[in-house]
Amino acid sequence: xxxxxxxxxxxxxxxxxxxxxxxxxxxxxxxxxxxxxxxxxxxxxxxxxxxxxxxxxxxxxxxxxxxxxxxxxxxxxxxxxxxxxxxxxxxxxxxxxxxxxxxxxxxxxxxxxxxxxxxxxxxxxxxxxxxxxxxxxxxxxxxxxxxxxxxxxxxxxxxxxxxxxxxxxxxxxxxxxxxxxxxxxxxxxxxxxxxxxxxxxxxxxxxxxxxxxxxxxxxxxxxxxxxxxxxxxxxxxxxxxxxxxxxxxxxxxxxxxxxxxxxxxxxxxxxxxxxxxxxxxxxxxxxxxxxxxxxxxxxxxxxxxxxxxxxxxxxxxxx
Amino acid sequence: xxxxxxxxxxxxxxxxxxxxxxxxxxxxxxxxxxxxxxxxxxxxxxxxxxxxxxxxxxxxxxxxxxxxxxxxxxxxxxxxxxxxxxxxxxxxxxxxxxxxxxxxxxxxxxxxxxxxxxxxxxxxxxxxxxxxxxxxxxxxxxxxxxxxxxxxxxxxxxxxxxxxxxxxxxxxxxxxxxxxxxxxxxxxxxxxxxxxxxxxxxxxxxxxxxxxxxxxxxxxxxxxxxxxxxxxxxxxxxxxxxxxxxxxxxxxxxxxxxxxxxxxxxxxxxxx
Numbered sequence: 001x002x003x004x005x006x007x008x009x010x011x012x013x014x015x016x017x018x019x020x021x022x023x024x025x026x027x028x029x030x031x032x033x034x035x036x037x038x039x040x041x042x043x044x045x046x047x048x049x050x051x052x053x054x055x056x057x058x059x060x061x062x063x064x065x066x067x068x069x070x071x072x073x074x075x076x077x078x079x080x081x082x083x084x085x086x087x088x089x090x091x092x093x094x095x096x097x098x099x100x101x102x103x104x105x106x107x108x109x110x111x112x113x114x115x116x117x118x119x120x121x122x123x124x125x126x127x128x129x130x131x132x133x134x135x136x137x138x139x140x141x142x143x144x145x146x147x148x149x150x151x152x153x154x155x156x157x158x159x160x161x162x163x164x165x166x167x168x169x170x171x172x173x174x175x176x177x178x179x180x181x182x183x184x185x186x187x188x189x190x191x192x193x194x195x196x197x198x199x200x201x202x203x204x205x206x207x208x209x210x211x212x213x214x215x216x217x218x219x220x221x222x223x224x225x226x227x228x229x230x231x232x233x234x235x236x237x238x239x240x241x242x243x244x245x246x247x248x249x250x251x252x253x254x255x256x257x258x259x260x261x262x263x264x265x266x267x268x269x270x271x272x273x274x275x276x277x278x279x280x281x282x283x284x285x286x287x288x289x290x291x292x293x294x295x296x297x298x299x300x301x302x303x304x305x306x307x308x309x310x311x312x313x314x315x316x317x318x319x
Numbered sequence: 320x321x322x323x324x325x326x327x328x329x330x331x332x333x334x335x336x337x338x339x340x341x342x343x344x345x346x347x348x349x350x351x352x353x354x355x356x357x358x359x360x361x362x363x364x365x366x367x368x369x370x371x372x373x374x375x376x377x378x379x380x381x382x383x384x385x386x387x388x389x390x391x392x393x394x395x396x397x398x399x400x401x402x403x404x405x406x407x408x409x410x411x412x413x414x415x416x417x418x419x420x421x422x423x424x425x426x427x428x429x430x431x432x433x434x435x436x437x438x439x440x441x442x443x444x445x446x447x448x449x450x451x452x453x454x455x456x457x458x459x460x461x462x463x464x465x466x467x468x469x470x471x472x473x474x475x476x477x478x479x480x481x482x483x484x485x486x487x488x489x490x491x492x493x494x495x496x497x498x499x500x501x502x503x504x505x506x507x508x509x510x511x512x513x514x515x516x517x518x519x520x521x522x523x524x525x526x527x528x529x530x531x532x533x534x535x536x537x538x539x540x541x542x543x544x545x546x547x548x549x550x551x552x553x554x555x556x557x558x559x560x561x562x563x564x565x566x567x568x569x570x571x572x573x574x575x576x577x578x579x580x581x582x583x584x585x586x587x588x589x590x591x
Contacts, residue, residue, distance in 0.1 A: 022428050030440045145568040147520045149527045149543065150561040157550050157558060256433045263528055264547075274436075275528050278443040286443040294432045301431075 009306050016302040020295055024076075027290045028069050031283050058085075072287070081288040086280050091288045095273065099292065102262070102269035105185050106254050109192035114247055117197050121204025121243075126231055128209060137205075140198035148257050152191045152264035160187060188265045195257045196250045207242040211235045241311045248304030252297045259293075323577070330573025337567050340383050341390040350377040352384040353535055369559055372546055378556060381537050385560060388538035389567075392453055393518035399457030400514060404464025405507060409495045411465070412472035413481075423469070426462045434459045435524065442530050452531060456521055460514060467510055471503045478502075505578075512575030516568045523564050539564050 043051060063071075075082060081091035124133045143151065211217065212235055220230045259271030266272070270289060277285040323331075340347065357371040364370070369378040411419040429437065438455050445451045475481060481498050489497075525531030526540030534541070542560035549556050 019428070019431050023431055026428060026432070026437075027440055030437065031444045141572075142565075142569065145516070145572055146565045147524055147527075147540075147568075149524065149540075150565055153543065153547060153550060153557055153561055157553075157555060161550060161553050252433075256435045259435060259439075260524060260528070274439060275530070278439045278528075278530055281443055283443060286440055290432070290436055290440040293436045297433055297436075298431055 082284040113193040117200035125208040148260040203246040207239040252300040327577035330570040333570035344387040348380040350380040396456035400460035404461035405468040408468030509579040
């Protein structure tokens with residue numbers, strides 16, 4: 001068990017858990033930072049003293065903040081996320097299905113965008129400075145400048161409304177077949193792919209071009225390999241670590257993209273759930289959603305670290 | 320003085336035009352922002368160049384006033400994030416020790432959560448006013464400016480002239496403002512453009528989600544939201560503010576790219 005890689009990976013994971021704990025404090029404190037208190041903010045200025053007192057009681061605001069934090073954290077550790085203020089529903093049950101929907105969306109976006117980004121990155125690196133590179137770079141530079149909802153509405157307007165190829169709203173319900181479901185989410189998946197593709201592709205291209213300057217690439221070129229073989233056999237394996245990192249970072253970025261895209265396509269996922277309840281000032285739901293999003297984000301970052309430790313021998317043996 | 324490349328020139332002209340719209344909104348807007356002057360989603364015409372919106376207000380006027388709100392909020396948030404982030408970054412780099420550790424770990428913590436998610440958590444309990452929006456956006460974005468300015472300043476603090484200033488007994492703030500700031504300015508200016516774009520996209524996204532600028536005020540993100548229902552019926556009114564956001568982002572990007580290229584050449588690096 002004393003293998004250095006195991007220890008390193010265990011350290012990374014422990015550090016991640018510690019970070020998550022700190023994040024839970026931050027999210028909790030973030031909702032307590034008010035000039036007045038949460039009850040006042042939820043009910044507004046016109047609230048009667050009785051309803052304020054009631055809500056304070058319900059939220060447990062009469063307890064000190066530290067006690068509230070630990071009972072909140074204790075609940076989460078046992079899988080109890082509390083109940084929503086607006087409708088009294090159990091948050092964990094309400095979230096379960098939506099989390100599944102969001103994962104479905106993000107999964108397909110990742111499955112399509114990762115190979116596509118790497119392929120386009122390879123092509124752009126192979127023809128660096130020539131027209132295929134310029135076309136790919138130009139298009140991706142434009143999509144980087146667009147916020148997710150703009151991409152979403154442009155795609156929606158043309159594909160769903162003008163050409164009527166796909167449904168404009170992504171209705172999914174339990175009991176739907178996988179293909180039906182896939183057809184329903186195709187449009188948001190396309191948008192998410194466009195949003196993350198550009199970054200991923202540009203960074204893949206940069207990572208490969210960086211490796212291309214090494215001496216062994218020159219050797220490979222001089223011994224007469226075709227340019228594509230040079231990239232595929234010599235440059236790409238050495239660029240895997242940075243590419244994996246880029247891929248993971250962009251998958252983490254999907255977490256943010258998904259919030260907006262779900263609102264555009266009225267998709268019943270976590271993002272929609274979070275946004276709705278921010279507007280309703282339903283603090284327990286917002287805290288729970290924030291924590292789940294942060295956990296996924298931190299989890300993907302740890303995964304990126306672990307994979308790059310495994311892929312890079314130099315990181316495996318720290319001095 | 321080298322010639323300014325055509326892309327940067329286009330970017331500058333467009334950015335200037337947007338800012339002019341924002342500043343002189345009251346003079347150039349043909350109609351009042353809240354006045355109902357036509358039917359629902361009238362098409363483009365001589366009277367209403369961009370048509371009318373979801374309840375019959377002139378879209379061009381709303382776009383112009385929207386530019387004012389969007390650019391104002393984004394500019395203020397950028398100024399806040401820059402002054403706060405760079406001063407704290409320089410302070411961390413010059414003082415070092417536990418101040419540096421505390422600030423840097425705190426910034427790591429904030430950056431461990433996607434800023435949109437953290438902003439939503441905070442906005443769920445805050446009254447949503449322009450001031451609060453500017454504060455939240457500025458504070459969250461200050462973390463990125465902090466990282467950059469700290470990294471730049473760490474390189475500068477080991478220079479001989481900083482050492483010399485220390486030895487002749489200058490105070491901490493003198494060193495920050497007279498020794499480090501002038502030398503760290505060019506990378507920071509290039510970053511300024513990128514942070515501004517980020518702020519524009521951020522406020523637009525928040526407003527689009529209905530959690531940013533509140534009616535009756537309008538900003539571009541809010542205009543997209545107001546008119547998005549029409550898209551399903553083939554009315555492209557929502558795409559106009561969407562394109563404006565994209566165009567502003569791209570033009571500022573073009574200028575920032577050029578400045579970035581210039582600063583690397585000033586430092587003797589690669590680049591045009």
